[in-house]
Amino acid sequence: MQAQENQQARKSDARDFVLSVEGLTVSFDGFKAVNDLSFYVEEEEIRVIIGPNGAGKTTVLDLICGKTRSTEGSIKFRGKEITKQKEHQIVHGGIGRKFQNPSIYEDLTVYENLEISFPRGRNVFGALFFKRDDEVDAAVRETAETIFLDDQLDSVAGLLSHGQKQWLEIGMLLIQKPELLMLDEPVAGMSVAERKKTAELLNRITKGRAVIVIEHDMQFVEDIAHRVTVMHQGKVLSEGSMERVKNDEKVIEVYLGH
Amino acid sequence: MSFVSFRATFSRHDLVYIGILAALLFAILPLFLDIFRLNLVGKYLTYAFVALGLVLCWGYGGILSLGQGVFFGLGGYAMAMFLKLEASDPESTKIQSTPGIPDFMDWNQITELPWFWEPFYSLPFALLAIIIVPTLFAYIIGVAMFKRRVGGVYFAIITQAIASILTILIIGQQGYTGGVNGITDLRTLLGWDIRTDSAKYILYYLCCFLLLVCLVLAKLITKSKLGRLLVAMRDSEDRVRFSGYDVANFKIFVFCVGAAFAAIGGAMFTLQVGFMSPSFVGIVPSIEMVIFCAVGGRFSIYGAIYGTLVVNWAKTTFSESFPELWLFAMGALFIGVTMSFPRGLAGLYSSYVEPFILNRWKQLKSKQNLKVSAEQARV
Known part of the structure; x- marks a missing residue:
């Protein structure tokens, strides 16, 4: 009860949260993929969103990063409304997003992939006159080490394994030092060993940032989640710790039960 | 200010390639070809400017423009307008009903020089217009298309439509543009006769020099982070966008560079060939230029230049013997290249x-x- 009151009190002052989504709705030709959705992400929190296929999980990430425009509602990042911002402005604000299929630059090397993601020289002339100095080099090497690719810097990214591509994309986000990191099924298609490593990686990188993860692998979710949001038909079905969510009857019925 | 350090941009290979190309253009060809053939090579090289721009737009940026003839033409027309005004002094046009205006205007019962022709009396203005008008036009097209995320086939079709529209406009506005014949009978540049053999040599060398300048610029662009970004956009545009880049701006930039290159080519064409007409603006020449680029290799700035030379040499040779077969050969060449060796020569x-x-x-x-x-x- 007390916790709920706390939550209520906090909602009034959105600046306390890294991200606050309120009354978010998007409709595609009348179909509401996300319907009056609200949730809040705190500092250094790993939030996992789960739910059956078509629940609107990926759409929520699309809405936050600006890929899809909302019909109604608000998304506040550190108290600032971002629903009207352009994609690159949202990125500059400090939100990074990893896609479901690893999207990396296959024709470039691992080094170049990371270098391009380094947050400097982001306009046309900045890119034209960009210099690979020590600061860039150090950041690239440090990030490569974090994502277990420090011995692959000169490999063409297209030749990496599926798991390594996923890590590379995470690395490309990390080098931008986002305050909110959004990952869409980061361990899909990974081997058991790779999953373990990824879980470690995520636990390590949450220092100083919040993370939203969409995932189906329940073991992985248990390993990393601080809190879980269950979505169903564009709405929040249940929210809380993994323990609580797992025992929620509604959740068992629509998602975990089968 | 340099883009990056010289050594990082030009590897030893690059220096060798540039050296070979320079030797070929500046020494070998002039030594072995008579001025008629050399002038012909000079004409081909003006297309190489366009092909070079296409390497940046299409090869690196993945933006296939089927309307580069527009920019080639605009550059060429800007040059031709200056030369035409110089050739139309009251003295040499005194048999016209209105002396002092270009002959085709007189034929079309126009009695006064149109306002947009006036500034072309000035050479500095004309030289600026050669670059700025096509680049500005490319910028407008680029903003209208890329900011709306129009790309791929749709962009190609729209550029083709623009090429077609501009041709129709030029032909339709005969009195202002010279119509289907274009702007012909160009004689002197600031009193210097451009039709003599010595002038043709000088213009040929100027053309080669400008081409090498553009080549070096293209190399600098492809070796900068912007060049890598273009490749990255081709691989995964969304990833670039969600890494904090405004993707459209990069496409607009590279499209404008391609247009500026094409415009320089067009101006050099007018100077060396002595006229400009809508047959270098429309869909057919625009697609031909894409073929030059494809044959040479759309990922290689050197390939584009050699490809242009080879295809044009073949065109001249074949079309002298089998004029009616050439277009089929050209089509077959394009299909053959894209299917069996997409990276060209x-x-x-x-x-x-x-x-x-x-x-x-x-x-x-x-x-x-x-x-x-x-x-x-x-x-």
């Missing part, structure tokens, strides 16, 4: 010729080393 070179040369080079070196070590052993 440059691709063939880098996968077959280059390894051979490098091997030979290594063998030579090791032989020399053997000799040296044998001698040392003897001593």
